[in-house]
Amino acid sequence: MAELNGAPVGPDELKALALVNYGHFTSMRMENQRIRGFSHHIERLVRDCQILFGGELDREQVRGYVRQATAGREGQFVVRVTVFDPDLELGRPGAPAEPKVLVTTRSAGTWPMAPMRVQTAQYTRELPETKHVGLLGALWHRRNAQLAGFDDCVFVDREAYISEGATWNVGFFDGQQVIWPNAEVLPGVTMRLLQQVHDAASLGPVNIADLPRMEAAFATNTAIGVRAITTINDVEFPGDHPVLKTLRQEYEEIPAEAV
Structure with missing residues (x-):
């Protein structure tokens, strides 16, 4: 249609x-x-x-x-x-x-979606706070990640600080709170809604070097909801961490609006 x-x-x-x-x-x-x-x-x-x-x-x-x-x-x-x-x-x-x-x-796919494995790529989208149709760079890096055996890619800057995925926001759990990278990213609606309902969260820098101390990683957007990330490069995370269930439940309990 x-x-x-x-x-x-x-x-x-x-x-x-x-x-x-x-x-x-x-x-x-x-x-x-x-x-x-x-x-x-x-x-x-x-x-x-x-x-x-x-x-x-x-x-x-x-x-x-x-x-x-x-x-x-x-x-x-x-x-x-x-x-x-x-x-x-x-x-x-x-x-x-x-x-x-x-x-x-x-x-639309069925939730929860299968966990995914992602590869980092040094890249910053043009006008990162705008959801524009210029997706060449993002899809090129996604393609390269898939050719390398991963499912998708997550972007980092020149100093290896993580920002966002090709078409999704990324979040981490350090054992105490959810951390959303405070980088130049598209302010995804799913991320914004989760920030409103999940109290134990903050914005902060997340470097590739910080990944081994994180207990869980996940991707969010309107199509996938909350999707577990089980691998970033060679760092592994559980696909069934309790925080993922909590975030999914909090998100699905948000009342949907009539069109």
Whole structure:
């Protein structure tokens, strides 16, 4: 399913996403017509539209597009809202823009997802606080990690401080509290919700050298929830640490919002 501003979208309108690749998006897990953290997702779209296009996005209009595109669909699935201008040209990105709203859906995986093994990669995403469609660098490092036998990658800076995963936030448990890296990262909605409900947590630097003293590691985003990380490079973590069960329970107990 794909609708652009509430109408079926054709291939010509989608060309800009492939050929110009300028825009932003958010992905949301819908369960029985409700989305956990939906208002945060809307605010992200509004903020990023101002950053990339210098314009205001109508919150209620976006809600309406999501509501229409998912009407009558039951169960669990992922909704993605992408904001881009189909008429934007590669040679004139500074031209007046009229961004439109693309709503697409895909199947959702079953929780909890299997633990994953990740490899570090030195990389910082462009505009890291914006959820933009420019994913080449992230996917290139993910591909390299998979070719090396891992499931995914987590980014570090030149001094080996950890920031975020390719498309997810990362957290650690040191035996006392959850630690979220205080680096340049996308402020993921799942991470933000967990920060609101899990009291024993803090922001702090996490270096590769700190990993052996951590008791658990995990990834979070709207599609995977809380997913255990069992390996970072050659450091291993348990896939069934009690803190993971606690975080999952706290997250799933957050009331989902009606669209």
